[in-house]
Amino acid sequence: LPLSNALNVCFPDQAQEFALTSGDDYELCFTIPGAHLDTLRQEFQSMGVSLTPIGRITADPGLHITHRLRTPAPDQATGFLHFN
Numbered sequence: 001l002p003l004s005n006a007l008n009v010c011f012p013d014q015a016q017e018f019a020l021t022s023g024d025d026y027e028l029c030f031t032i033p034g035a036h037l038d039t040l041r042q043e044f045q046s047m048g049v050s051l052t053p054i055g056r057i058t059a060d061p062g063l064h065i066t067h068r069l070r071t072p073a074p075d076q077a078t079g080f081l082h083f084n
Contacts (some may be wrong), residue, residue, distance in 0.1 A: 002027075002052050020065065031057060 041072045044051040
């Protein structure tokens, strides 16, 4: 996930957890077939918009989160509960 410099500086040990579980997200999250990724990346780049692939959909059920080093993340991410 893209993490802002401010988040990394203020919460260096919790930045990724906050990005995964906090509210107030101002990014678009969508899926496309992998075969179209390069074309979409070129289109975004031509408009000056960044594109950051953050995952992929697999046949395995559930959410599997890994860190940048491909190590499993702790299974503690619950997300933001809007109506609790």
